[in-house]
Amino acid sequence: MEIDRDILLLMLRRMWMIRNFELKVMEVHSAGEFSGAAHPYIGEEAVAVGACAALEDTDYITGNHRSHGHPIAKGGRVDKAMAELYGRVDGYCKGKGGSMHLADYSIGILGESGILGSSVPVAVGAALAAHIRGDKFVSMAFFGDGASNQGALHESMNLASVWNLPVIFLCENNQYAVTTSYAETVAVDHVSDRASAYNMPGMLVDGQDAIAMYEATSAAVKRARAGEGPTLIEGLTYRFEEHSLGLGRVARGAYRDEAEIAEWRKRDPLDILEKTLISQGIATREECDAINAETVEEVEKATEFARNSPFPEPEDLFEDMWANPIPLP
Amino acid sequence: MEIDRDILLLMLRRMWMIRNFELKVMEVHSAGEFSGAAHPYIGEEAVAVGACAALEDTDYITGNHRSHGHPIAKGGRVDKAMAELYGRVDGYCKGKGGSMHLADYSIGILGESGILGSSVPVAVGAALAAHIRGDKFVSMAFFGDGASNQGALHESMNLASVWNLPVIFLCENNQYAVTTSYAETVAVDHVSDRASAYNMPGMLVDGQDAIAMYEATSAAVKRARAGEGPTLIEGLTYRFEEHSLGLGRVARGAYRDEAEIAEWRKRDPLDILEKTLISQGIATREECDAINAETVEEVEKATEFARNSPFPEPEDLFEDMWANPIPLP
Amino acid sequence: MAQTVFLEAINQAIQEEMRRDESVFILGEDIRRAIYGATADLLSEFGEKRVLDTPLSENGFFGAAIGASLVGMRPVVETLTSFMWVAMDQLISQAAKMRYMFGGQATLPVVFRASMFYGAGSAAHHSDRSYPMFMNMPGIKIIVPSNPADMKGLLKTAIRDDDPTIVFEDGTLFGMRGEVPDNSELPGEELLVPFGEARTVREGTDCTIVAIGGAVNHSIAAADQLAAEGISVEVIDPRTLVPLDKKSILESVEKTGRLVIADPAHKVCSAASEIASIVSEEGFWSLQAPIQKVASEQVHIPYTPSLEKHVYPDAPKIIAAVRRTLES
Amino acid sequence: MAQTVFLEAINQAIQEEMRRDESVFILGEDIRRAIYGATADLLSEFGEKRVLDTPLSENGFFGAAIGASLVGMRPVVETLTSFMWVAMDQLISQAAKMRYMFGGQATLPVVFRASMFYGAGSAAHHSDRSYPMFMNMPGIKIIVPSNPADMKGLLKTAIRDDDPTIVFEDGTLFGMRGEVPDNSELPGEELLVPFGEARTVREGTDCTIVAIGGAVNHSIAAADQLAAEGISVEVIDPRTLVPLDKKSILESVEKTGRLVIADPAHKVCSAASEIASIVSEEGFWSLQAPIQKVASEQVHIPYTPSLEKHVYPDAPKIIAAVRRTLES
């Protein structure tokens, strides 16, 4: 598959944006600039970025608790994302959502969900709207290997299949749900093997390889837009950091092997993409480094933006409950 | 497989018992002797009877809204069942449960559930107890093709598989959920095809053939007792009557072809079993007819028993809420 | 005005709104063949894309309705209250919370029509009257119509409202006849009942009964009987519980000094509890007697009619409660 | 008496009951490595068969716990309140209803331990305080401990009780220290707190505060401040909401004539609403002032601390409410 240079560079930029955003989040979180849980996406950047690069702004995504990568991959703004983590009025959700609930309705980001599996039927619903109206957009639901065990997944995949909806089920299989390993909790070798139970194609993809993710997702998007129905894609990946920065950080006893972590760290998705781009003459080392540096800069500005944004006022507590407001009880 | 004559005759007796029980229920329900929904099992007798014949009294079952066949197949009493439908104190649940909630805890019938899919995790739980304690019993969950789309099924099958529990998932695929056909709602050719998504064996069985059901289930029970884990069995069958006698009876427009119904009625599970027994010299026509007649008689007595049993007294309303009672609020 | 059956009023509301607005569509189990009656003949008029029979998986298709509503559709879901338990996560985590959580970005014009089939031998699994639970959770508007006209007018309002709504349709009323104005008789040519406006079903001076859903008719019967003895009862039907028209309730209690609340839900943490707590706080000085809750007994719904008939509020229980307020 | 942290009290209760009774086992997500703290070191003592990490599928494993309880096990499930939405069907349709529906045949000694992580920036999806919803549905006993000793004693009672129980563990108290008697100091050598017996946290004569869970400490703080002004406040902690010790509440109101209820749940159809409705019916003649509910604002839980801090009952709000009762 021939991929546009612009797309390849956009992918690299977004991956660096996520990486540098997450590094910054870890830094300011541990400095106590804000609290609350935050789940770093470091190591998994290629999955969301490769997948979202196959989408248009008019396509929809939903996500989960590991929630910074998806919106940035879809083209979301890091300043509004960072301000949201800081709980400020200029955040995506005016400080009401926080890390786990980023959303940008202007570019099809329908929102991250802290309840796992829960946002998958919602993505199916957006696709249902396309189906009913004859619109050409598609929707994509991100979920983890752990969440793949939720009943919501089964119901969603079945529904999407019988109604032939333009939806992509995108499993980020990082092989652990907090401290519990894939093998202990998922009764099938690969999540993507479950596709056959729903008469849809299942694709197992190297989640460290943005290009592979992009190609697989593009194929699925093409099928969806052509009215050929849903696809299940599994990006096999690994989270390089701890499960979360806030709650649930401290687990008693190691649950991942140091050697395993080291092994996976060798397959850093940014290295892999940069090496390809450089070896294929698409970008130079300097260009890659410049992209990295630019995103560092942008994240820095975003952080300043967040710090300077005010906290909401007490009366804001009662705003945004209703589209057609009703009196407080 | 060599099957004990006693078991074959027991199956025939239980199938006739269900058939005659259901015929009686249809008669007295339309005569207005009691009201409330009731879902006839006519046409599907071989499924529950064949399956339950492979179980012991110490094994457990859970069921659903189509709820008279399972307990009778497991050896339940028709007098207590009928009295329950009449809402009387001598009913299995003292009149509190009615048609959809028969249970007999003395012989492992953990109860039918009107909420579909909902009793499947419960069966998994009984199997979990066996697993923890090292007991040798198995448990079996009955559910329909419609209910197979519930998330509870997915979660249950996954859990049973990763924990290797002695449970049998028994899908009664009668090809319709009320008026909605299998093909419109289940995104896979056969429910049993989904077994591979949970790393367990899936068996597609002729649900009109009690012997086939018995053999398949026996194999699954053997696996379960040997610690080899769960099995998904699909009995392909057909309901000869309407969905239910009470609520939801009247659908606008036919949803099943007359020819299809006629075709399936030719494969009456009682005919099929009797023909086999007679042709193999296991029973004579007269013996078969006698069994039928005896069950007619027993159902008749059960109906008399039910009619003569008193209704609960008003104060009974407050009984059976708690094992350790608390004051009424 | 036409005499219309409750179920037919539901059907009219859906049909009119589907005609008016292409983004309205309906989905649920066996709705094409209308096994519960309300969706009769909609398939033939609106076709398979707008009348969708779903697989038996409420959490999945409730979520699909929610998702469709986020991107501009106006789904109307048919279900039973008792099937909402399996879909609770979509109702709470998504429908109720999304808009606030996303700082107002999400708009969810989705309607859930939930039948309550109590009182007819449906037993514990099919007889839920769960609106109080949803009142506890902010984010969903809650409607409990008590007659065909309100049913129609409130459902139409719900479909047009931009917030998620659950319409609890009281199965004991499905066969009820009542006057429903033809659209031609109406000024705006539409029957639209606003949210948050209680209806004074009957005026009176000695005691207020606030009655919900099916309990409204029982309260009218109770008021009739008491009127024969010279006791003048005011009956108020809040019609919507979120928003709740507490002003009308407080004004009535100010006039009568006495309050009975008749609520088919389970008694503890019921709508009746909530209304009692509001009046004991904001209308305390009007009260001349203890508030009386008449709600369902705190047990599950037994199958047998000999027990089930004792569970719910009925005219005799309401009359007894009114008398208790007057004895004080 | 030992000073014990709340989380440690949970751990002790489970450990003691697992030692005492082989049929007790625990299951939940990541409990072997005790990511929420309460299950620390249980795996090493009791092994993999009695300390089970589950797949991420609450409806499935809640149901499995229910099924195991039916056949003689005593499961203790760990979860968060917010994850109960996906498992609501098992909680309501099975745990709450089975025994009654089957005429008393089913016995379900299953305990659900549900953490409530509000007040710490967990946002709308992780901050539920849903006990009032479960109070509305008969069939489950509801526990909300407010200190380490009650936590331990009530959890032990719950594990031994033959009915399904949800223990709502208030996350704002996880780090709270309190005196928990060593078993050796106890007559029966066990700390078992009975269900349905409120604790009078503090005696007083001018106003009663009924406080739930984390609101108990705030009420004590409020009472302290008011005491400095010569206002004598009685603080009552019901400890269990199902069963509810209404006698203690009514007796206190009889003495003080005034009632404030402090409840971290959402205000509408809250435990506070229920208690207010009981007192407005059964304690009406004792009341000398309007009842005051101090519960959470009827909005979702915002992430940002600048808003979240205004949501819940706290000492200043409780003090203001007490003053309002005294102004009347």
Ligand SMILES: Cc1ncc(C[n+]2csc(CCOP(=O)(O)OP(=O)(O)O)c2C)c(N)n1
């Ligand atoms: C319904 C639900 N159950 C439990 C949790 C708690 N929880 C948060 S993250 C997590 C593990 C998720 O694993 P996975 O889906 O693989 O995503 P990952 O964290 O690995 O990206 C769990 C159990 C939750 N948020 N929602």
Ligand SMILES: Cc1ncc(C[n+]2csc(CCOP(=O)(O)OP(=O)(O)O)c2C)c(N)n1
């Ligand atoms: C959770 C839930 N949703 C919907 C229903 C309503 N309902 C009762 S029977 C039925 C169809 C069931 O189909 P299937 O599982 O195939 O069983 P069958 O009736 O064919 O035996 C439906 C939708 C229900 N009882 N429970």
Ligand SMILES: [Mg+2]
């Ligand atoms: Mg994972």
Ligand SMILES: [Mg+2]
């Ligand atoms: Mg079927």
